[in-house]
Amino acid sequence: MTQALDEIKIGGMGASRRRVEDNRFIRGRGNYIDDIVLPGMLHMEILRSPMAHARIRSIDTSKAWDIPGVRLVLTGEMMAARNLAWMPTLSYDTQAVLATDKVRFQGQEVACVIADDPYIAKDGCDAIVVDYEPLPVIVNPTQALATDAPVIRDDKVNQHDNVAFDWEVGDKEGTDRAFEQAHLVSKIKLHYPRSHPSPLECCGSIADFDRATSKLTVYMTSQAPHIVRAAVAMVAELPEHMIRIVSPDLGGGFGNKVPIYPGYVMSILASILTERPVKWIEDRSGNLISTGFGRDVYLDGELALREDGKILAVRMKTTSDHGAFFADAQPSKFKIGLMHSAFACYDIPYAHLSARGVYTTKAPGGVAYRCSFRVTEAMFFQERMVQAAADDLGMDQAEFRRINFVRDDDFPHRTPYGFLTDSGQYAKCLDVGLEAIGYAEFLKEKEEARKRGRLLGIGISTMTEPLGAGNSREYDILGIKMFDSAELRVHMTGKAILRTGAMNQGQGHQTTWAQIVAHELGLPADDITVEEGDTDTAPFGMGTYASRSTPVAGAAVSMVSRKVKAKARKLAAHLLEVSEEDIEWELGRFYVRSARDRGVSIQECAMAAYSNMPDGLEPGLEANAYYDPPNLTWPFGCYIATVEVDPVTGVWDVLRVVAVDDCGVRINPMIVEGQIMGGLTEAYAMANMQFITFDAEGNCVGSNFMDYLIPSAWETPGYELHEVVTPCPHHPIGAKGVGECATVGGPAAFVNAVIDALKGTGVRNIDMPLLPDRVYEALTQKHDVSGAPPVRTDN
């Protein structure tokens, strides 16, 4: 009798398989963009604007040209001559590649220098003289919407104000009616501050245009190389088959490496003009002040409440600050991303959202920073509104959530804004979290501590979020539908290569994709090579962001494996000399139904595909699959934090953090937990210290890691992780997205905990980050503290 394969042993689903990619990273043998050196390569540096808003009177580049080793100096004028001074954004707006008329944010690209060496290129930038005429600066929506505000986007025909868009969704009349019937209306104003994904590796590119073949190869830090290829084909008017985009190892992404930045475009033109490879490596300051930020959204939120605590309706008005160009990376149909996924875990009949986007003289962006298209803001607003409502009703915050949750037997459930959720055990997750933190005991401890002047607080955040765009009916970027792909080729000895349209940036695709194949085919995961990121070899895909890899590309890996298995079955029937109908499958092996001992392994089928195929069957064992998900996946997270606030300094310490994640079936539990802990840390960072703001002159405060605070191992709390598993009903292996859940749901847990500690002071809100001076001000002055820019810089 043949021994059945042990799926964990072959590195299949559920195995905490150690990562394949680590073998190179722990040896310092990764291959990041700056590690790539091409023969004859030149180096590019960008000159950025020191002013937030100014007309360019003149640019004198003559001294730069005089420096030995400088090969090329590009200005907006030269880009304009080639119709490349402006480029389209992913949100149907335009963005300056190099400024021609005026600069619209501090850090905007004004010129670039290409030289033999990066130091010389920097010298070249220093030698350029730009004459600026300062213009009024706008750093928040109130200034932008003032009647006398200067029009920032005067380059656009028909743009007479600073409104980028007005958009709404939901049932306005129903919501208004529900508010009229409310026992109590709970209101709160919030600001989710501007933050920056700041992966540890900045952006960069090496453009290599080969005049002899007319082929353009661009190595670049892109989370979505195929989208870049499509965009370059459209903008640069190069034929798509003559463009090859290669994403090497990425030193993190978090949404920052989704957009197409001016630096990429400049390096491409520079390579075409110099006929040499041109490398651009962004410095940290350039990364923080010019590339895709996240958040910067203001909310007026209202909940209509019944006396017993049921939420009758939600009203949200958001005003989002997009900076100088509407360069969001959001699906086309949704101007404020998936903000309307808010309150999806609660059973609420009516909701309305009106969203206004404005231009300011700040860096463009609005990327989904570890976030599925503004769900981070949505869930933060939701959970802050929920806590305020519970407080207004005088109800326990856990109980208030429980009575409003969608119940386990209510799926599929239509959310108040119209999404369809399909699975979850919300109350169970909350119970696991409360049990783990010792909720009742902590409440007692809190009361006792309060008597002795100590301020303890507990914050809860529960949410389900939509991960894994598409489906293609509703989700597209620039008209390209959001599906994904996989291609699997099994070699004759049973080893295989898998390529997908996703793009790893730390998630461990090389490890986990092979585990899915192992689960489907019984090939040991170690026998499968995984490749991504090269548009000449990988199938077309939309890349990795918004936690879409496992929900979409991961599903494609399953489906392609099943196609291969279907063909292997024909080969097995041939080898076993029975008809296909008489064959059964167990992991890694087909056997004759009536004689279990008579079987062939998947490896034997692979060999037969090249050496012994039946008449009429196409040789080879490979397939590709494009997967268009029927729905998003809806993981659930319950995050609970306890804190102690020091009333003397306003400093708060995290006592404990409990996270309960239900992301469906876990492919590699070790990697899932790593994702959750990383996500919690970004949540803690945003709640505690990490933000980008501006002074009244439009200077970016947070333009380097001395001012832009990122928690180290010392500040970062420890985490206690728990799981609940509700498989996704439509995903082929029951998985849901997870990479962003903790970042999305986490911040409100920390903020709610601090606000809870301040209970009794009348303080309803302190805007993130909850810096000690803000907490101290709230505590001593007994009022809410806003974090909207401009910040004071006089101290």
Next chain:
Amino acid sequence: MTSLYEEIADGPGEGVPVRRVMITVNGERRTADVEPRLLLAHLLRQGLKLTGTHTGCDTSNCGACTVLFDGKPIKSCTMLAAQADGHEVTTIEGLASASELHPIQEGFKDEHGLQCGFCTPGMMLAAKALLDENPDPDEDEVRWALSGNLCRCTGYQNIVKSVLWAAKKMHADTPADGN
């Protein structure tokens, strides 16, 4: 001899001052002609092709460029190559022998102490400096020793576990009688 300019046909520009430095890198004596302003990180990466040393912030905050300088962790993005003249530098490439990984490397793999891998070389060298001084650190000591190295992916918990794993392994590998 290694020159930063070896692959650039034109060599250093006319009038650019050049200084010869001798640095022992990963046990090998290397000579390079460098501009006085050249940063050590750039000499290691571009001149010596040791690309495991990364630069992440340019301001000594992130620690991706951490190397051991006479055994102590330093940020090579804010040290001039000229300052390293006559000193010993260990980079990530010098941590493992040809056949065997260092226990810290094994620990990072086993405890999932890395995701994108960009901070990892600097993080491991900072950990090595700690364990050289303190072979049996507790969690707080590890967290403090690594507080000059930022990671955006892991949340540190597994990094701390990786270092503790390595300490334990190194302890087990050391004969109890100290011989």
